[in-house]
Structure formats: C-alpha cells, structure tokens
Amino acid sequence: MYNINKDLANIFYKMAAIYEFLDDNFRARAYQRAAHVIEDLPDDIRNYIQGGKIQRFRGIGESIYAKIKEYIETGKISKYEELKKKVPEDFIELIDLPGIGPKSLKKIYEELGIKTKEELIKALEDGRVEKLEGFGPKKVQNMLKALKMYEISKRRMLLWHALELSDYLVSQLKKLKEVKKVEVAGSIRRRKITIGDIDILVVAEDKDRKKIMDYFVKLPEVKEVLGKGLKKTSVIIKTSNGRERQVDLRIFKNEEWGAALQYFTGSKQHNVHLREIAKEKGLKINEYGVFKVDTGEKIAGETEEGVYKSVGMDFIPPELREDRGEIEAALEHRLPKLVELKDIKGDMHIHSTWSDGFNSIEDIAKFVKEHYKYEYIVITDHSKSQRVAHGLDEKRILEEIEEIKKLNQLLGFDFIKIGSEVDILLDGSLDFPDEILAKLDWVVASIHSHFNRDNTDRILKAMENPYVNVIGHPTGRLIGVREGYPVDLEAVIKKAKETGTALEINSQPLRMDIDDIWVKKAVEEGVKLVISTDSHNLGSFEYMKAGVAIARRGWATKKDILNTRSWKEVQKFINEKRKRMGGILIGA
Numbered sequence: 001m002y003n004i005n006k007d008l009a010n011i012f013y014k015m016a017a018i019y020e021f022l023d024d025n026f027r028a029r030a031y032q033r034a035a036h037v038i039e040d041l042p043d044d045i046r047n048y049i050q051g052g053k054i055q056r057f058r059g060i061g062e063s064i065y066a067k068i069k070e071y072i073e074t075g076k077i078s079k080y081e082e083l084k085k086k087v088p089e090d091f092i093e094l095i096d097l098p099g100i101g102p103k104s105l106k107k108i109y110e111e112l113g114i115k116t117k118e119e120l121i122k123a124l125e126d127g128r129v130e131k132l133e134g135f136g137p138k139k140v141q142n143m144l145k146a147l148k149m150y151e152i153s154k155r156r157m158l159l160w161h162a163l164e165l166s167d168y169l170v171s172q173l174k175k176l177k178e179v180k181k182v183e184v185a186g187s188i189r190r191r192k193i194t195i196g197d198i199d200i201l202v203v204a205e206d207k208d209r210k211k212i213m214d215y216f217v218k219l220p221e222v223k224e225v226l227g228k229g230l231k232k233t234s235v236i237i238k239t240s241n242g243r244e245r246q247v248d249l250r251i252f253k254n255e256e257w258g259a260a261l262q263y264f265t266g267s268k269q270h271n272v273h274l275r276e277i278a279k280e281k282g283l284k285i286n287e288y289g290v291f292k293v294d295t296g297e298k299i300a301g302e303t304e305e306g307v308y309k310s311v312g313m314d315f316i317p318p319e320l321r322e323d324r325g326e327i328e329a330a331l332e333h334r335l336p337k338l339v340e341l342k343d344i345k346g347d348m349h350i351h352s353t354w355s356d357g358f359n360s361i362e363d364i365a366k367f368v369k370e371h372y373k374y375e376y377i378v379i380t381d382h383s384k385s386q387r388v389a390h391g392l393d394e395k396r397i398l399e400e401i402e403e404i405k406k407l408n409q410l411l412g413f414d415f416i417k418i419g420s421e422v423d424i425l426l427d428g429s430l431d432f433p434d435e436i437l438a439k440l441d442w443v444v445a446s447i448h449s450h451f452n453r454d455n456t457d458r459i460l461k462a463m464e465n466p467y468v469n470v471i472g473h474p475t476g477r478l479i480g481v482r483e484g485y486p487v488d489l490e491a492v493i494k495k496a497k498e499t500g501t502a503l504e505i506n507s508q509p510l511r512m513d514i515d516d517i518w519v520k521k522a523v524e525e526g527v528k529l530v531i532s533t534d535s536h537n538l539g540s541f542e543y544m545k546a547g548v549a550i551a552r553r554g555w556a557t558k559k560d561i562l563n564t565r566s567w568k569e570v571q572k573f574i575n576e577k578r579k580r581m582g583g584i585l586i587g588a
Contacts, residue, residue: 112132182202320555355386
C-alpha cells in the first residue's frame with residue numbers, strides 16, 4: 001500500500017509460520033529474519049534491488065533474494081502458493097500466538113481433524129483438546145486466552161500501523177488541488193496505543209465536495225463503500241496484512257475547521273467536560289463552531305486555539321485530551337510544555353549484528369548521521385543469557401568495545417556509545433559481572449524470561465546495582481499478543497527515584513512500554529525517562545515518533561526525558577547514581 005515492503009514481509013511471515021507447522025524450524029527462522037528486515041526498510045525494497053544493495057542485509061540469502069525478485073516481477077511467490085495448501089488457512093495466523101504454537105496446532109489438526117479457528121475454540125471449550133496427550137486444563141486455558149487476545153487485536157490497529165495507513169490516505173487526498181486542508185482526527189491524533197476506525201477531516205469549497213468524495217471511494221485500497229454523501233463518506237479499507245478498517249472522510253468549510261478538529265479528535269470524556277464548562281458560560285460548542293446560546297452568534301470555530309480561548313482555556317495538545325486534569329490545568333494556565341521530537345538528542349537502545357540486529361555498527365552510525373540530527377547513539381546488544389539473540393559473553397563485549405573505539409576514531413569523535421541490554425536473571429542479579437558493567441557507557445537492564453511470575457523483586461534488586469541506568473520495557477507486554485508480566489509499577493517507580501535509575505519508554509509498535517498512565521506517574525515522582533526505539537534494523541529508528549507520543553500523553557516535558565540532554569549531562573546522571581550506590585565513577 002505504502003510501498004511493497006509490507007505486503008512482501010507479510011508473505012514471508014506467513015511462510016515462516018507454515019514452515020513452523022511443518023517442523024522446518026531452520027526455514028521458519030530464515031523467513032522470519034527476512035520479514036523483519038524487509039518490513040522496516042527505510043525505502044521501497046525495489047530501490048534496493050535496483051541498487052544491488054539488498055543482499056548486504058543480514059537475513060537475505062540467495063533463495064530469499066530470488067523470491068523477492070519473483071514477487072516484484074509477478075506479484076506473487078509460487079513457493080508460498082504451494083505451501084498454503086499444506087496448512088489449514090486459519091492456522092497460519094495462529095501459529096505464533098503465545099500459548100498456542102505450531103506443535104500444539106499440528107497435534108490438534110492431526111488427531112482431531114480440526115481445520116478452522118471456530119472448530120478449535122469449540123474443541124478447547126468442550127474438553128476434546130484437554131484429553132489429548134500433553135494438554136491439560138492450564139494449557140487449554142492459556143490457548144483460549146491467546147485466542148481471545150487475538151480476536152481483540154483484530155478489531156484494533158497498533159498506533160504505528162494506523163499512522164502509516166492514515167499518512168498514506170492523507171498523501172493521496174493532498175494530490176487533489178481542491179483539498180485545501182486535510183488532517184487525521186480521532187484517537188490517532190491523540191496517539192492512543194491502539195486504534196479502531198480512522199477519521200479524516202478535509203476543508204474544501206462546496207462545489208468541490210462531490211469530486212473529492214468520488215476520488216476517495218475509488219482509491220485502490222477501498223474494498224467497500226458503506227455510505228457516500230457530500231459531507232461524510234465511510235469506506236472499508238483493506239490493509240497490507242489483509243485486515244479491514246473503516247475510514248470516515250468528512251468535509252468542512254474553512255470557518256468550521258478548528259471546531260471540527262476539536263470535536264472529532266475527542267476524547268468523548270474530554271469533549272463532554274469542555275461542553276459543560278461552555279454551558280456554564282452561556283455557550284454551545286459543536287463541530288461547526290462556538291455559539292452564544294441566547295443570540296446564536298458564532299464567536300469561534302476557525303481554529304482550535306480559538307475554540308479553547310472562547311471558554312477561557314489555553315490550547316490543549318491533542319495527546320492530553322483524555323479528561324485527566326488537562327481541562328483544569330488549561331483553565332488555570334498551567335499546562336506543561338510537552339517534549340517534542342526535535343528535542344531528542346540520541347537513541348539509547350540499539351541492536352547490531354553483534355547480537356540480533358540486522359545491520360553492522362558502522363552501517364548504523366552512517367545511517368543515523370545521515371538521517372537524524374542526533375549527537376550520539378548507544379549500541380546495546382544482548383548479554384549472554386539471550387542465546388536465541390546471539391547474546392554476547394564477556395569476551396565478545398570487550399571485543400565490541402574495541403570495534404566501537406576504532407569506529408569513533410574514524411568518525412573523529414565519540415558518536416557511538418557502548419552499552420548493553422543486560423538480562424535481569426531470576427534472582428535479580430545481572431548477566432554481566434560489575435567489572436564488565438563498569439566499562440560500559442550505558443546499561444539497559446531487562447527481563448526476557450519467566451513472564452508468568454511477579455517480577456517486581458527482580459527489577460527492584462537490579463535497580464540497586466550502581467551500573468544499571470535504565471529498566472528496559474518495564475512490563476514486558478506485547479500488545480495484542482502477550483500481557484505484561486505481573487509487576488508492581490508503583491514500587492518500581494519508588495525504587496527508581498531512590499536509586500536514580502531511569503525507566504524506558506520503548507517505542508517498538510508491539511511494546512509501547514511503559515504506557516502513558518505510568519509515564520505520568522513517573523513524571524509526578526520526578527523519575528527520569530528514556531525514549532528508545534530498541535532498533536534491530538534501520539527502519540526502526542522512525543519509531544522514536546511513537547515513543548515521543550507516549551511521553552506527551554504522559555505529560556512529560558523535555559526535562560523529564562534523559563535523552564533530550566547532551567552526553568555530558570547524561571554522564572552526570574550516570575555518575576550521580578554510581579556515586580550514590582557505591583560504583584566506580586566514569587572518568588575516575
């Protein structure tokens with residue numbers, strides 16, 4: 001839809017799932033790697049093919065390269081068409097769900113003859129699956145839970161995917177000279193972590209409404225027209241992963257623009273509260289403007305700022321419009337100046353080919369320097385416990401440190417900082433000894449195991465280590481796939497404040513961890529936050545936009561976000577903790 005990357009990656013993900021079902025784990029992993037690489041490429045894959053660059057990427061071998069070329073030339077992959085016949089269609093989507101897995105599905109398929117998702121749910125509920133060898137009440141319960149989460153995720157879209165889709169639709173509408181203004185509204189504009197329907201607003205002259213609506217319903221991605229008029233048109237869009245989403249397009253006059261944006265951005269609770277205050281002042285607010293109740297005179301509506309000013313408020317950024325105190329703050333002129341993307345000075349959670357990333361440190365540094373105005377980046381490859389991610393042992397991380405020193409010499413300054421995403425082990429100790437941790441510029445401590453237990457104790461103990469600078473993805477959740485592990489975030493925030501440890505806002509679309517509620521709590525307690533992309537490929541650096549959105553929804557300002565600071569200021573933060581907790585100071 002946006003380029004062919006999403007479609008091609010989706011096919012490779014499905015091929016990987018089929019190979020898992022067929023017990024060919026080698027090929028499954030190969031296609032998963034390729035899908036990851038392709039999905040987040042910064043440019044259309046056809047441009048890499050033409051430039052002869054695609055095979056430079058880790059995970060793209062001769063066989064996969066041939067299939068990419070076949071797809072570009074024919075629009076399909078013959079091997080995929082062949083593989084689809086070997087697995088029930090519904091199961092392709094379910095194979096990778098936590099709690100289910102390919103081996104379980106294959107056993108159910110072979111022994112019970114079940115081929116559809118509906119049949120699977122029925123067999124789980126009526127006890128047939130539980131009677132199979134290797135299945136018990138707990139496993140059945142987990143499978144049903146996974147299927148429930150899957151159904152919920154199908155109804156909603158991850159914020160990042162919604163942004164990609166809505167940005168594409170906006171770009172198409174901007175091609176029409178009759179479209180004077182266009183903006184996405186609704187929960188996308190508020191940057192909620194998951195999105196239902198998409199609302200798009202346009203300003204145009206009355207005479208041009210029909211042309212715009214005709215153009216909109218004829219976009220190639222439109223599968224069905226639910227309703228078409230001169231003021232509003234609703235369609236069903238088919239996305240690159242085969243899901244369907246409703247998109248509503250509304251057209252307004254320029255003098256109504258601000259009122260329409262305010263009204264359709266929401267949230268419902270925010271709008272209700274705003275209208276209650278307007279009513280107390282003898283005013284009425286709707287999508288067309290602000291009016292005096294007694295005379296009907298229109299006093300505002302062309303701009304959102306004017307709508308809020310008409311009731312005595314400062315402008316409220318869209319991300320804050322959830323009725324969580326923002327209206328009172330706007331009335332009292334005490335809204336914070338929220339952090340912005342331009343404030344970010346560096347990305348502090350990046351993986352390279354030394355562990356499970358897809359690009360060399362040198363390529364990462366060149367790419368970031370070319371595309372971002374960062375003062376530094378931090379390479380944080382996995383520690384040794386993450387065997388599946390090719391985690392580094394003590395010998396290899398010392399070798400990585402030496403490579404980074406050489407690269408910085410070539411660059412002429414210390415642009416690349418050396419860090420590690422160190423596993424927090426079951427007893428709360430860390431995967432590297434202190435003598436290794438003390439040599440690092442930055443340490444992200446994360447949990448990657450034992451998700452079913454309460455992990456508060458592990459995190460609290462890890463924060464007592466003088467060399468742990470930030471807790472990575474603090475809840476461990478994968479949205480729509482896996483619930484976060486049990487953790488007392490109140491206690492984590494309290495300990496973070498006591499020890500001088502930061503908490504991560506992980507911008508990966510499936511993580512978005514921690515969420516805005518806990519960001520706000522951390523901000524209120526004076527705990528510093530780090531917005532990171534957890535990049536494993538070059539395309540992932542764009543996720544910083546989503547992380548900044550979470551921070552803004554949590555009322556975070558520039559001073560609350562550690563990576564809005566220079567590296568000298570970051571080092572001051574690091575040394576303050578090392579001094580407080582008895583570690584060796586940097587530069588000592």
